[in-house]
Amino acid sequence: MRLENRVAVITGGTRGLGRAIAQRYLEEGAQVLCAARRPHEIDELVQLHPGRVHYQPVDVTCPKSVDALMAAAEERWGRIDILVANAGLNRDGKVDRLPTESWDEMVATNLNGVFYCVQSAARRMVARGSGRIITVSSSMSSRVAIGAAGYSATKAAVETLTRVSAIELGRKGVQVNCLAPGVLEEGMGAEVADNPKVWEAYRSRFSLGRAGTLDEAAHGAVFLACAESSYVNGHVLEVNGGLLWA
Numbered sequence: 001m002r003l004e005n006r007v008a009v010i011t012g013g014t015r016g017l018g019r020a021i022a023q024r025y026l027e028e029g030a031q032v033l034c035a036a037r038r039p040h041e042i043d044e045l046v047q048l049h050p051g052r053v054h055y056q057p058v059d060v061t062c063p064k065s066v067d068a069l070m071a072a073a074e075e076r077w078g079r080i081d082i083l084v085a086n087a088g089l090n091r092d093g094k095v096d097r098l099p100t101e102s103w104d105e106m107v108a109t110n111l112n113g114v115f116y117c118v119q120s121a122a123r124r125m126v127a128r129g130s131g132r133i134i135t136v137s138s139s140m141s142s143r144v145a146i147g148a149a150g151y152s153a154t155k156a157a158v159e160t161l162t163r164v165s166a167i168e169l170g171r172k173g174v175q176v177n178c179l180a181p182g183v184l185e186e187g188m189g190a191e192v193a194d195n196p197k198v199w200e201a202y203r204s205r206f207s208l209g210r211a212g213t214l215d216e217a218a219h220g221a222v223f224l225a226c227a228e229s230s231y232v233n234g235h236v237l238e239v240n241g242g243l244l245w246a
Ligand SMILES: NC(=O)c1ccc[n+]([C@@H]2O[C@H](COP(=O)([O-])OP(=O)(O)OC[C@H]3O[C@@H](n4cnc5c(N)ncnc54)[C@H](OP(=O)(O)O)[C@@H]3O)[C@@H](O)[C@H]2O)c1
Pocket: 011, 012, 013, 014, 015, 016, 017, 018, 035, 036, 037, 038, 039, 040, 058, 059, 060, 061, 086, 087, 088, 089, 109, 113, 136, 137, 138, 139, 180, 181, 182, 183, 184, 185, 186, 187, 188, 189, 190
């Protein structure tokens, strides 16, 4: 029970990686607010952990919506101990063809959305003198793949935002770290893992020779939230099966 009674807000906590992190946090004793535009697969968690997990609608591209989410967590539990800024999306497209709408959507969700969440949670955590913020990037932040310009650029920006936030907030009691998964079997990674042609091109690049599970990545988010990482700040934790990108 490494997160007993800790209050966590997880954006994109209704399916995929965010939901897996919520599940792990609940098993470690936390109280969790799962937020997204739709509730998706939240019902099972609510039934398994009645009273300790709730769904809150949010659109992370809207600062007012994000602030209302943080306020709702405080209203319910009196504080926010942990923020996992996980909500994100991918729109593939080569730079000369990527619709500007797709670029804007990725910047609005993956970068602006993370900033709004970090800012709103940080203000509250600084006022209390403690907190953990975990952003979510991707192995694609520092590797190149055709069609990934928008996704990679926004994830690289998230890592820089993480490091700057960490040095600004560390002495105020708030630690900021980043979880960077590789290709996971589910969530948006399924597009790669489930497509035999694409997967063949990727497989040789993983030293473990397989995609990761949502749960394996979620363990990283537990570590970055619990007492065992009390001296970790501004770190990007890659959980990617030893990705070698030739
Ligand atoms: N799965 C992987 O292999 C992998 C690998 C590396 C990094 N990641 C990162 O992990 C994070 C989660 O990915 P995933 O694979 O779990 O994706 P997913 O299954 O598509 O889930 C995305 C979650 O984000 C929410 N979301 C999207 N836009 C939102 C918005 N504007 N406001 C609020 N919530 C929003 C979605 O709910 P709604 O659409 O209902 O809002 C959903 O709950 C992402 O940041 C992704 O880049 C995943």
